[in-house]
Amino acid sequence: MIQSVAVVASLSGAVKRYGALKALDGLDLMLHRGELLALLGPNGAGKSTAISLLLGLARADAGKVELFGRDPQDIEARRRIGVMLQSSFLPPTLTVGELLRLTASYYPASRSIDESADMAGVADLLSRRYAALSGGQQRRVQFALALCGRPELLFLDEPTVGMDIEARQKLWAAIRRLTAEGCAIVLTTHYLEEAEALAQRVVVLGKGRVLSEGSVDALRSHVATTRIRCISDLDVAALSQWSDISLAERDGTHILLHSDAPEKVLRRLLDADPALSELEVRRAGLAEVFTELTRESGIEKEAA
Numbered sequence: 001m002i003q004s005v006a007v008v009a010s011l012s013g014a015v016k017r018y019g020a021l022k023a024l025d026g027l028d029l030m031l032h033r034g035e036l037l038a039l040l041g042p043n044g045a046g047k048s049t050a051i052s053l054l055l056g057l058a059r060a061d062a063g064k065v066e067l068f069g070r071d072p073q074d075i076e077a078r079r080r081i082g083v084m085l086q087s088s089f090l091p092p093t094l095t096v097g098e099l100l101r102l103t104a105s106y107y108p109a110s111r112s113i114d115e116s117a118d119m120a121g122v123a124d125l126l127s128r129r130y131a132a133l134s135g136g137q138q139r140r141v142q143f144a145l146a147l148c149g150r151p152e153l154l155f156l157d158e159p160t161v162g163m164d165i166e167a168r169q170k171l172w173a174a175i176r177r178l179t180a181e182g183c184a185i186v187l188t189t190h191y192l193e194e195a196e197a198l199a200q201r202v203v204v205l206g207k208g209r210v211l212s213e214g215s216v217d218a219l220r221s222h223v224a225t226t227r228i229r230c231i232s233d234l235d236v237a238a239l240s241q242w243s244d245i246s247l248a249e250r251d252g253t254h255i256l257l258h259s260d261a262p263e264k265v266l267r268r269l270l271d272a273d274p275a276l277s278e279l280e281v282r283r284a285g286l287a288e289v290f291t292e293l294t295r296e297s298g299i300e301k302e303a304a
């Protein structure tokens, strides 16, 4: 019962077709109050399509879509959300302050212009024309516009693309403040560290279905393999026979190794070749996680 009170939006068995292509293939997704959900997946996985159904911008061909228990096109439901999409068309001649005033006027309990500008780090840009701002500044203004209506559910589609490190950190701080206030947030991102820094829950989509759901750590554990790269004269054929090495190959002057027990391999490697240099050790990135999950799920095979 408590669970159902906390659900702010949901997709149940949602199907969306574009001609012969199934962009969503029976997708189930629930969004809860105060929770940041990172919606991840490779290009074309269906993330934007899922968001556009929840926003009422597109209709599902089958299944159920609810926003605050209502149809997503219901104006009362729409007044409770904020949106920052990848592309937005804003009147170029208006100043940032005018855009904020105009947007806030659509909402019943909007934040003040100063508070919105402050949270998004655009207080010094209020009198500037939107069109004359840099790409990163425009993204921050779009964030201010998304939060000015005091939304209970906020959609952020790759919000930090084009932002410098300081702007990204500020946006992360504002996002944390919003969730602490109870706002639910759906974040799509191609940066694993962004999901890691912010998300309580991660859903990975692939070909319009949920491939995996859980914490970021659980997601990483799907792909425990660590990549080790170095310059060494050791023979790759011999290395591939070592226990704890799942792959050994030569990459130009470098050797590339995959291992689920990198500490053991590193100790042995440094002992075996004292001249070893340019050592790099890194965990799997999102792209590798997606590839692995897609392979595990057998979606590629089915689609072929």
Ligand SMILES: Nc1ncnc2c1ncn2[C@@H]1O[C@H](COP(=O)(O)OP(=O)(O)OP(=O)(O)O)[C@@H](O)[C@H]1O
Pocket (backbone or CB within 6 Å): 018, 021, 022, 023, 041, 042, 043, 044, 045, 046, 047, 048, 049, 050
């Ligand atoms: N308006 C449309 N007409 C035809 N096909 C579409 C349309 N919108 C999306 N698609 C297709 O639906 C699938 C899902 O697209 P979607 O944009 O939802 O993916 P995504 O996960 O958001 O990808 P990205 O990471 O590239 O933003 C893709 O194969 C895409 O080509």
